[in-house]
Amino acid sequence: MGYKNGRDILPPSLLKQLQDYISGEIIYIPKKEQTRAGWGENNGTRQTILRRNHEIYRLYENGTSVPELIKKYHLSEDSIRKIIVKTRGGAARQR
Known part of the structure; x- marks a missing residue:
């Protein structure tokens, strides 16, 4: 899992909204459920x-x-x- 700066990947309007909730903190955004593979499914x-x-x-x-x-x-x-x-x-x- 890599760290990414929100300023580099988010649209400015979304970044501003997120800053209203959490500013200067690290936040984890989980994968969508339908894209998440079960344990050991991808590598056999x-x-x-x-x-x-x-x-x-x-x-x-x-x-x-x-x-x-x-x-x-x-x-x-x-x-x-x-x-x-x-x-x-x-x-x-x-x-």
């Missing part, structure tokens, strides 16, 4: 983690132990167990 992270979680579940279902999964994926036992439960729930809904 969400899909990468989803694939990893399905792989963890598949390995678990095929007999890989939780300690082995912890070692392989460098995650805590709690994280592995949450992934298994959540993925199992998603698999049950898809059936």
Whole structure:
């Protein structure tokens, strides 16, 4: 997120109105809701983690132990167990 001077980007009339509310302060203007991407959607992270979680579940279902999964994926036992439960729930809904 970059800092921009309002004098450089806003029409003078809007700048004057904003100065009536907040003058000399920093203000954050959020993106429009429809243009905001969800976490990990733009860079593929969400899909990468989803694939990893399905792989963890598949390995678990095929007999890989939780300690082995912890070692392989460098995650805590709690994280592995949450992934298994959540993925199992998603698999049950898809059936």
